[in-house]
Amino acid sequence: MSDHEQHLRQLIDSMTASGSLRTEPWKHAAAAVPRHEFLRSGFFRVVPGSSPTAWAPVLEDGDGWLSACYADESLVTQIAGTIKPTDIRGEIMREPTSSSTLPSLVLRMLEDLQVKPDMKVLEIGTGTGYSTAVLCARMSGGNVTSIEYDQDVAQHAREALGRIGTLPTLLTGDGLLGDDEGAPYDRIIATCAVRTVPAAWIEQTRPGGQILTTIGGWLNASELVRLTVHEDGTAFGPVLGGHVSFMLARPHLPPPLGLLPDISAGKEREAIVGADALTDWTTRFVAQFAVPTAQHLKLQQGQQDEDVLVDVETGSWAVLQQEDSRWIVRQGGPEPLWDAVEEHLGRWHAAGTPAVEEATVRVTAQAQTLHW
Missing domain, CATH: 3.30.160 (Double Stranded RNA Binding Domain)
Incomplete structure (x- = not known):
């Protein structure tokens, strides 16, 4: 057994023990995907004790690179919208803009998607391509379409997926607009957070189909939600909980505040x-x-x-x-x-401050509301 196979086996055992990996079909899918293939450009690691947060690159075959690829943690792969680990030496103090999500969350979401192998799935946010590969390992690659906003990120994902022989339909563009040409889809899954669920996603999901996404906001809290789309063009479903946090889709990021209003009056x-x-x-x-x-x-x-x-x-x-x-x-x-x-x-x-797992979200053309 090679080093990466041993690391992968340990990761699967860990995810199974934690309960994020619950069924045999997804265990087989996870076991078929070598995560390190999606991190060959390296990643950024937090510099201990830095304030504000500084990031240092970890490159392929560098100290701890392979073991970190199979750690159950998110790994930052892009800083400030364009900067890759291979672009710098030393440290950088800017905001992360792309990452490889921790595998346990990827598998938990794929399990929560309630997908069947013959369904058509649209993934919003290809990222490194790791989650796309796991999804394709469970299904036919011909049933999976994935959209990435960033052209450079999309190209790296395309190359990594090609290396392992996985061939989904890959699109580059604004995932918030979905994929009208390939619609309708049975499932839509988003690996970025949205402030409001885009109307295009609902329109492109067949009635009875589901959307799995993280709903967040500018007060910096988010939760995973599974919505079922209805004939009348609305969507409704439970909050799944777990304090799931993804980067907001770039068009949903808060705008600069600019000049504050006169807050001395009022x-x-x-x-x-x-x-x-x-x-x-x-x-x-x-x-x-x-x-x-x-x-x-x-x-x-x-x-x-x-x-x-x-x-x-x-x-x-x-x-x-x-x-x-x-x-x-x-x-x-x-x-x-x-x-x-x-x-x-x-x-x-x-209502007794019920837990978010007792709440539901309803999305209509007019509003997005929380109920309990």
Whole structure:
């Protein structure tokens, strides 16, 4: 048994023990895909103790490269939209823009997709091509179409898939638009997060088909959701939970805030819910549905910390300050942002703050709503 085969066997055993790899067909699919083939351009590793976060390249056959390829962790493969591990020496302090998702999450999502070998599947976000390869190992490659936004990333995936003899249909373009030419699909799976589920995905999924995607937002919380598409063009389904986090699709990233509004004006009152509630992942996820176009930032005014929400579409804003044991909110603009957050969280608390696994998401042409 070669080194990479031994590492792969250990990875499969680990994923099986953790419960992310649950059925024999997917175990066989995972065992058929050598992950290191999709990481031959290397990856970036966090520099220990760096602040802000710095990244250092790990290149093929470098120290720890092969074992890391088979570790159950996400590996950053691109920084700042264009920079590959082979492009630099030393360290870089920029934001990651592409990665190879940790294998246990890939397999968990593929299991949750409830796919059958004869179904047509559209994958949004080819990335390195690893998840595409695992999907093809379970199905016929002719039934799998994968779209990648970034041309360089798509080319590397194409080469890696070719090396192992896997031949899905590979497209380069905006995955949020789906693939109208190949529609309808039985399943759509997204390996990026979206703020709102694109209408094109629903239109391109046959009635009774499913969309598996991570819904996130600008308050930085996200969850995996499985939606069933209905004849009337709506989609509805459960939140699967697990605090699943993917990079937001690039067109769904928050815009620059620019010049802040005058937050010294506005109406002031005592808050029912304090800004400290937003330190909790699930609370942020619920709150995002009330203020889907709001961004959250912290400011320091003298000795006073302020939590600020700014809606980049309407211009509405809210500022929260803690005074002793109470919170004060000041709001301005067309819509009172914090009122909407409190009302939405209030209904959630009245229901007993159910876990996200008890929630469902409904998507219509007019809105995307959370129910429990």
